Amino acid sequence: MTRGSDVADLVIVGGGTAGIIAAKTAGGLGARVVLVERDRTGGDCLWTGCVPSKSLIAAAHTAHRMRRAGRFGITPVEPRVDFAAVMAQVRHAIERIEPVDSPASLSGAGARVISGTAVFTGPDEVRVEGRPLRFRHALIATGSTPALPPVPGLTEVDPLTSDSVWDLTRLPARLAVLGGGPVGCELGQAFARLGAEVTIIEAAERLVPREEPRAAIALSATLSADGIRVLTSTTVTKAARQADGTQLELTGGDRTQTIDVDRVLVATRRRPRTDGLGLEQAGVHLDERGHVAVDAKLRTSNHRIYAAGDVTGAPAFTHVAGVHGSMAATNALLAPVRRIDHDKIPWVTFTDPEIAHVGLTEDRARRRHGDAVRVRVLRHENVDRAIVEDDTDGFTHVVLDAKGRVLGATIVAPRAGEMIAELTGLLARGGRLRDLASVIHPYPAWTDGVWNAAVIESSEALRAPVMRRLTGALLRLHRAR
Ligand SMILES: Cc1cc2nc3c(=O)[nH]c(=O)nc-3n(C[C@H](O)[C@H](O)[C@H](O)COP(=O)(O)OP(=O)(O)OC[C@H]3O[C@@H](n4cnc5c(N)ncnc54)[C@H](O)[C@@H]3O)c2cc1C
Numbered sequence: 001m002t003r004g005s006d007v008a009d010l011v012i013v014g015g016g017t018a019g020i021i022a023a024k025t026a027g028g029l030g031a032r033v034v035l036v037e038r039d040r041t042g043g044d045c046l047w048t049g050c051v052p053s054k055s056l057i058a059a060a061h062t063a064h065r066m067r068r069a070g071r072f073g074i075t076p077v078e079p080r081v082d083f084a085a086v087m088a089q090v091r092h093a094i095e096r097i098e099p100v101d102s103p104a105s106l107s108g109a110g111a112r113v114i115s116g117t118a119v120f121t122g123p124d125e126v127r128v129e130g131r132p133l134r135f136r137h138a139l140i141a142t143g144s145t146p147a148l149p150p151v152p153g154l155t156e157v158d159p160l161t162s163d164s165v166w167d168l169t170r171l172p173a174r175l176a177v178l179g180g181g182p183v184g185c186e187l188g189q190a191f192a193r194l195g196a197e198v199t200i201i202e203a204a205e206r207l208v209p210r211e212e213p214r215a216a217i218a219l220s221a222t223l224s225a226d227g228i229r230v231l232t233s234t235t236v237t238k239a240a241r242q243a244d245g246t247q248l249e250l251t252g253g254d255r256t257q258t259i260d261v262d263r264v265l266v267a268t269r270r271r272p273r274t275d276g277l278g279l280e281q282a283g284v285h286l287d288e289r290g291h292v293a294v295d296a297k298l299r300t301s302n303h304r305i306y307a308a309g310d311v312t313g314a315p316a317f318t319h320v321a322g323v324h325g326s327m328a329a330t331n332a333l334l335a336p337v338r339r340i341d342h343d344k345i346p347w348v349t350f351t352d353p354e355i356a357h358v359g360l361t362e363d364r365a366r367r368r369h370g371d372a373v374r375v376r377v378l379r380h381e382n383v384d385r386a387i388v389e390d391d392t393d394g395f396t397h398v399v400l401d402a403k404g405r406v407l408g409a410t411i412v413a414p415r416a417g418e419m420i421a422e423l424t425g426l427l428a429r430g431g432r433l434r435d436l437a438s439v440i441h442p443y444p445a446w447t448d449g450v451w452n453a454a455v456i457e458s459s460e461a462l463r464a465p466v467m468r469r470l471t472g473a474l475l476r477l478h479r480a481r
């Protein structure tokens with residue numbers, strides 16, 4: 001494309017979730033849209049993130065249920081795991097989803113796909129492998145990539161990351177996982193259940209530090225029951241290759257120890273992919289953490305150029321990247337009016353049990369709203385679904401403001417990812433937890449965890465002095481008739 005009508009309405013750099021949704025949205029509006037992808041469309045979610053990890057977790061869950069079948073009166077067995085076949089199934093899941101994200105699907109939606117690396121050469125131009133491409137608007141959707149911590153010797157021991165772990169052909173017998181965030185815990189538990197001896201090393205004082213402390217405690221207990229060694233407040237200070245694997249030096253508090261493992265999986269940090277993008281020529285600024293700085297409407301410092309997804313430093317989730325992509329496309333092409341409230345985003349850590357979260361944690365809510373914040377916790381020991389499945393350790397934890405409106409929630413349960421949807425809707429509408437009490441739920445479903453919490457909230461409201469006086473008066477009237 002050159003000038004005039006050949007100038008693209010929207011050039012998208014990066015064909016992950018953010019770029020794909022932006023391209024399909026823009027194509028649907030009839031815009032002239034070009035998407036540039038240097039590797040393969042689909043991005044992290046499809047190739048190295050959500051899809052392979054959830055497929056691996058499904059295999060690991062099956063192995064776990066076989067070992068634990070005894071509690072249902074079925075002879076438990078130690079499964080024989082054919083790791084190559086497990087990984088083949090993982091690839092099969094990717095293949096089944098890939099067509100939706102493919103260049104053909106994008107072309108069908110009205111977007112032109114160019115293969116190559118895009119570099120900005122000015123405020124309204126990128127070059128792809130030397131070829132200029134002018135735009136009215138552009139979208140940076142280049143995602144993020146795993147980053148290694150500066151540990152002496154680490155690069156020499158050929159560490160795995162969430163990018164390369166999918167190339168394994170044999171299950172490592174002893175695996176060290178650096179970082180107890182969502183990647184470390186999901187993959188650490190999956191590898192342990194598939195038969196590896198796993199150690200998770202987390203620098204913070206608890207796993208999944210972004211979650212409610214009680215969720216992290218519950219997760220630690222399950223991982224330990226899975227045979228995983230969980231070391232918190234601990235970092236790796238040295239790595240060294242040995243004849244039969246790797247030795248790691250670990251430091252926690254004032255204690256230093258060494259462990260011997262076959263492979264190391266690093267899941268400590270990700271960094272935005274901005275290197276070599278030519279952002280200076282485009283007049284696009286980065287924030288202090290190196291992400292592309294955007295305003296609430298996803299505009300960068302060059303208002304022709306938007307950014308979406310992981311590269312912005314927003315919570316790194318596929319659903320966020322997708323909403324960003326759609327928002328950026330309509331804001332750029334129609335009018336810059338849509339915003340996203342990052343305080344209302346749900347997410348799920350797909351460990352077993354799942355940890356699902358939306359909104360504010362109790363701590364953040366108290367810092368923002370003060371002492372009026374209340375918490376309603378319903379343990380799942382009396383939820384019938386949990387009892388019949390012999391899985392009663394979880395809980396529903398809802399953070400409320402003074403009027404009983406939902407500010408945030410955390411659920412720990414096998415189906416927490418499904419259960420959180422209802423509280424997400426309530427939070428989005430500014431609703432009160434007790435509003436759910438009158439909504440009929442099917443029995444016996446996991447959603448009873450949320451419903452029972454709402455029913456208790458509602459019945460406690462009925463016992464408040466003012467309600468007591470009202471119901472007392474009605475009862476007296478009834479008896480007098
Ligand atoms: C192991 C793992 C599990 C995860 N599980 C979940 C989950 O269960 N649920 C969830 O919501 N999220 C999950 N995530 C997070 C999710 O994968 C990301 O948030 C999401 O993929 C981000 O999408 P994106 O479009 O911003 O970036 P990406 O998917 O990274 O896409 C960016 C694309 O840009 C391309 N690119 C980069 N630079 C250029 C350039 N100069 N020119 C052309 N192309 C370029 C890249 O090749 C890439 O294809 C997981 C992540 C990991 C690592």
Ligand SMILES: NC(=O)c1ccc[n+]([C@@H]2O[C@H](COP(=O)([O-])OP(=O)(O)OC[C@H]3O[C@@H](n4cnc5c(N)ncnc54)[C@H](O)[C@@H]3O)[C@@H](O)[C@H]2O)c1
Nearest residue numbers: 149179180181182183184202203204267268316348349350
């Ligand atoms: N189910 C999901 O939705 C899902 C799954 C996986 C990843 N993700 C997304 O991808 C992002 C990246 O995940 P992640 O787990 O790689 O990163 P993360 O930043 O969420 O967690 C990294 C963990 O490593 C710890 N850490 C940092 N440096 C360390 C060190 N030197 N030694 C030991 N521990 C160290 C941190 O304290 C933190 O707990 C997540 O934030 C999430 O948004 C989502």
